Amino acid sequence: MRFGVFIFTVFVFSILLFGCSNKSEYERKVQEGLNSEKEVNEIFLGYEFGMSREEFLESSWEMNQQQIISGGVNIVYLLEDLKSTVSLEFYPQFQNGVISKMPVSASYISWSPWNEQYNADELLKDLKVYYEEFYSTTFSQVDVPGIETTPWISIEGNREIRMYKKSVNTVQIDFIDISKAYRN
Template sequence: MMLRNSLLMFILSVVILVSCDKKSKYEQVVLEEKATGKIYDSLFFDFTFGQTKQQFFNQCWQLNNQQKVSQGPQNSFVQYILPKSPKDSATSSIVMLFYGIFDKDQIMTGMDFKFYHSGWSIWNKDLQAEKLLPQVRDSLLKWYPGNDFIEVKGKNSSEIFLTKVDGNRRIVIEPLKDTKDIDVRIDDLRYEQKTK
């Protein structure tokens, strides 16, 4: 009886220890990708993690002078109209808004994006965020190859974030907040460690 109770306590202790140490799929992917030591610092239009805020502004100014980008809504984003593919039957262009995320030293640690159809309206169901989401996801996978997106539950269990991690680069497609915009964030996990 004593041996049986001791064995039962041992097994219970092992189960508790194993369950306490169990990491989510997302946490496992982050650890595995950090362990690769791969650094992905290139974003697009030659923007990179680690550049200064002034370099970001200068680059935006040059792109604006080349008429590749323009000022976005409320002057809080840079606006870029994605080129249409010859196979694309959509009548509305996709707008990509972007702006750098900077730390206290004015170093770019990430970038915020918003995607939406230029012809969006509340009554046009074909141009709403829910329909655009698969296209944005596929575009991000094409632009940033590597791992696929995984679903990550937010603090509110009904929120699902689509998250992709390759080396130091994390891409998060946020849950839809409205029928127009798809919010995306790309950030450098190396800077996340420094802020904690």
């Protein structure tokens, strides 16, 4: 009888010790994405993770000639699929010569302090719905280290899309290749 109680106690203690993880919800989601071995390189406008700097510049030049985007150091794309035009300003970060992250600053061009429907809180809601449909994904609010507000994130394979309010009129959107960010 005592031996049975001892085995049961060891079993319960083992479950508690090894079953509970110190990883945050965000770290678990990143690990699930990496473990899936699914490769999702699509960012937007034909930009992809793994694109070389030269490919990025050539693609940007072509879209600039077609007046799809404008700019150089900061590229601007006007997204017209929401209730008002959204200015998306971006320029990728490269790791080992290829795109590993695409930080995007988004704001409604109709924003002003008296136009509440165009503030960052509203834009964040609108972008969440838009990107869920566009990428056929779902977003969840998860605490992420280094970000004061709780962002909306979607992780599919190696691609993380992270969105959060940056200021009264701006939403930060980060497209991150987590295979580069968390495996190196």
